[in-house]
Amino acid sequence: MSTGGIGVLAAGWLCPRLMRGIGGGGALLTGMLLTILATVPLTRLSAHTPYPLLCATLAVRGLGTGLTIVPAMTRAFQSVRPPSIPDAAAQLNLVQRIGGAVALAAVTVVLEAAARRSHGLAPAAFAHSFTWLLAAYAVMLLPAAALLPADRHPPRPAA
Numbered sequence: 001m002s003t004g005g006i007g008v009l010a011a012g013w014l015c016p017r018l019m020r021g022i023g024g025g026g027a028l029l030t031g032m033l034l035t036i037l038a039t040v041p042l043t044r045l046s047a048h049t050p051y052p053l054l055c056a057t058l059a060v061r062g063l064g065t066g067l068t069i070v071p072a073m074t075r076a077f078q079s080v081r082p083p084s085i086p087d088a089a090a091q092l093n094l095v096q097r098i099g100g101a102v103a104l105a106a107v108t109v110v111l112e113a114a115a116r117r118s119h120g121l122a123p124a125a126f127a128h129s130f131t132w133l134l135a136a137y138a139v140m141l142l143p144a145a146a147l148l149p150a151d152r153h154p155p156r157p158a159a
Contacts, residue, residue, distance in 0.1 A: 003055040004062035011066020023151030024071035028144050031067025034060055036137045042130040045123040068144075075147055107133065 011031070018027040038060035041053065073092070080088040110132050114125035 001058075003059040004065075007059040007062020007064070008066040010059075011063050011070075014063075015067055015070045018067065019071055019074070023148070024075045025145070025147030025149070025151045028068050028071040028075075028147055029141070031064045031071070032137060032141055032144050034064030034067065036064075036134065036141075038064060039130055039134045039137065043127050043134055045127040045130070047123055049123065071147065075150055079150075 015027060018030065022030070038057050041049075041057050042061075045054075076092055077085060077088065107129055111121075111125060111129040114128035115121050118125040118128075
C-alpha cells in the first residue's frame with residue numbers, strides 16, 4: 001500500500017503542472033490511462049509475480065489515481081457559482097463517500113466470490129478482482145473524456 005501512496009504523493013506535485021499544460025480533462029484522462037495500464041499486470045497475478053513488479057505497478061496506479069482526483073474536483077468546483085460552493089462541497093463529499101463505500105462493497109463481493117473459487121485469497125482471486133476493476137475503469141473513460149471540452153472554456157469569473 002505504501003508504494004501506491006508514493007504514487008499519489010508524486011501526483012500531488014505533478015498534477016498542477018499537468019493541468020496547466022494539457023488542462024483538467026487531459027490530466028484526468030492521463031491519470032485514468034496510467035491507472036488502466038498499471039492495472040493490466042495485476043490481472044495476471046500469480047504466486048510467481050515478482051515483488052518489485054508489484055510495487056512498481058502499485059506506484060503507477062497511485063500516480064494515475066492521484067492524477068484523476070484533483071482535475072475532477074477542480075472542474076466540479078469551477079462549474080459551480082461561488083455562492084453555491086458550500087452546498088456543492090457538501091454534495092460532492094457525500095457522493096464521494098457513498099460512491100467509495102459502494103465501490104468497496106462491490107469489489108469485496110467480487111473478491112469474496114473469487115476467493116471461494118480459488119479456495120482462499122490466492123493471487124488468482126485478486127487477479128479476477130482486478131479484471132473487474134479494469135473493466136470499470138474502461139467504462140469510466142467515456143465520462144472522463146467529457147471534461148476535455150471544458151478545457152476549451154475558461155472557468156466562470158467570481159461574482
